[in-house]
Amino acid sequence: MSIEKTLTFDLAIEQAGFGRFQQRLMLICGLGWAADAMEVLLISFALPQIGSEWNLTNAQKGLLGTAIFLGMLAGAWVWGRLSDLAGRKIGFMSTVAIDSVFGLASAFAPSFGWLVALRALTGFGVGGTLPVDYAIFAEYLPTAKRGRYLVLLESFWALGAVLAAGLAWLIVPWLGWRWLLAISAVPGLIIFFIRRHIPESPRYLLVNGKTEQAAAVLRQVAKANGRDLGAFKLAPVAAPAPSRTADLLKPRLRRTTLLLWLIWFAISLGYYGVFTWMPNYFRASGLPLLTVYQNAFILALAQLPGYFSAAWLVERWGRRKTLAAYLAASGFFTFLFAAANSLTWVVGMGIWMSFFTLGAWGALYAYTPEVYPTNLRGTGMGAASGFTRIAGALAPSLGALLMGASLALPLTVFAASYVLAACAALMLRTETGATPLQDQ
Numbered sequence: 001m002s003i004e005k006t007l008t009f010d011l012a013i014e015q016a017g018f019g020r021f022q023q024r025l026m027l028i029c030g031l032g033w034a035a036d037a038m039e040v041l042l043i044s045f046a047l048p049q050i051g052s053e054w055n056l057t058n059a060q061k062g063l064l065g066t067a068i069f070l071g072m073l074a075g076a077w078v079w080g081r082l083s084d085l086a087g088r089k090i091g092f093m094s095t096v097a098i099d100s101v102f103g104l105a106s107a108f109a110p111s112f113g114w115l116v117a118l119r120a121l122t123g124f125g126v127g128g129t130l131p132v133d134y135a136i137f138a139e140y141l142p143t144a145k146r147g148r149y150l151v152l153l154e155s156f157w158a159l160g161a162v163l164a165a166g167l168a169w170l171i172v173p174w175l176g177w178r179w180l181l182a183i184s185a186v187p188g189l190i191i192f193f194i195r196r197h198i199p200e201s202p203r204y205l206l207v208n209g210k211t212e213q214a215a216a217v218l219r220q221v222a223k224a225n226g227r228d229l230g231a232f233k234l235a236p237v238a239a240p241a242p243s244r245t246a247d248l249l250k251p252r253l254r255r256t257t258l259l260l261w262l263i264w265f266a267i268s269l270g271y272y273g274v275f276t277w278m279p280n281y282f283r284a285s286g287l288p289l290l291t292v293y294q295n296a297f298i299l300a301l302a303q304l305p306g307y308f309s310a311a312w313l314v315e316r317w318g319r320r321k322t323l324a325a326y327l328a329a330s331g332f333f334t335f336l337f338a339a340a341n342s343l344t345w346v347v348g349m350g351i352w353m354s355f356f357t358l359g360a361w362g363a364l365y366a367y368t369p370e371v372y373p374t375n376l377r378g379t380g381m382g383a384a385s386g387f388t389r390i391a392g393a394l395a396p397s398l399g400a401l402l403m404g405a406s407l408a409l410p411l412t413v414f415a416a417s418y419v420l421a422a423c424a425a426l427m428l429r430t431e432t433g434a435t436p437l438q439d440q
Helices: 009-016 020-054 058-086 088-106 112-138 143-175 177-197 202-207 211-224 245-249 251-276 278-284 289-301 303-316 319-339 343-370 374-403 408-426
Strands: 005-007 232-234
Touching: 005 009, 009 202, 009 211, 009 232, 020 058, 020 088, 020 112, 020 143, 020 177, 020 211, 058 088, 058 112, 058 374, 088 112, 088 177, 112 143, 112 343, 112 374, 143 177, 143 289, 143 303, 143 343, 202 211, 202 374, 211 232, 245 251, 245 374, 251 319, 251 343, 251 374, 251 408, 289 303, 289 343, 303 319, 303 343, 319 343, 319 408, 343 374, 343 408, 374 408
Parallel strands: 005 232
Antiparallel strands: none
């Protein structure tokens, strides 16, 4: 007769192993993340043609770029908090459905006002994907694999950027921007139906007193990975006090939270300020539309090795050092991109800018969910990403305002924003690598 053993959650997830279950989950989360990237970035590729069709001013173009971020701001705060109160699964399903349905509806917008409203509603779904997906994926990962695979999950954003740029290159010059919006919404609709088969986070179940359900999910994980946990029960954990968003600013977390909010805001201001207007920067340099999309596609491809290098470094060099170094390099190459005076140098500096900026994003996505306890993980991710959305909402309009003076001015401002984020990253005290996730 087998003797039932008692395992802590961290020991159980280690014994369940890393294998087919987590790889499948990363693919499901990642493809949804790529679909979200397409929804966020495709407007920048469609903007030149939309502006010509409706005779939009730079201010109106900026508003259209801002709309999705206003929706993402609300989505990040609502869905992040809801994932801590009601579970990860509800947001895991709902967010991808919302952004895909309204993304598809955007293709049929009859006017500029309708397009702005539909992009904001699309953003409400996109904004919730970040805190929910990263919370659930982090909680399924053994400690030794967590940093690397959280960065690799973020690399699917680059895949979405490549697809958005590639589709724009193939579709917009011949079929128009409406076809771009419609086709880009289809992957999310497919992913919605696939996500139904992913169970609730076992760590969330355990922390909320559902010990048997958590153990059943862990057996499912072990079976998918070709392992057998045998007869076991999970050691219960003390029920955490009801969490509030204000707990993010309690003395134990205050410094980390404030620094993370600054980093998320500053990196987003730089990233969306540059990439929302990237086709317009190229167009203002005198490039024809087809060449604009070709160069944007090349810069999107450069993001992938940036993620892969960061995924390697976060485990060997640490999350904080990797984040700070990549942010500083992002600022340096963005400044050189602004100062470039030939197409070769513009594309060359743009490649390195893309490489380091997206690597920095990857390190930040790995660090943030690790630093918060389970009952605040979704809330912490949602609050941090909310500052990203504020910056993302400001960046297109700021770019439009500063471009009136010169092309170099907005890029210099965005380069300085990366450097500010690098300084904040150096002030973080906690290194989360090789440590189990906190439950309290």
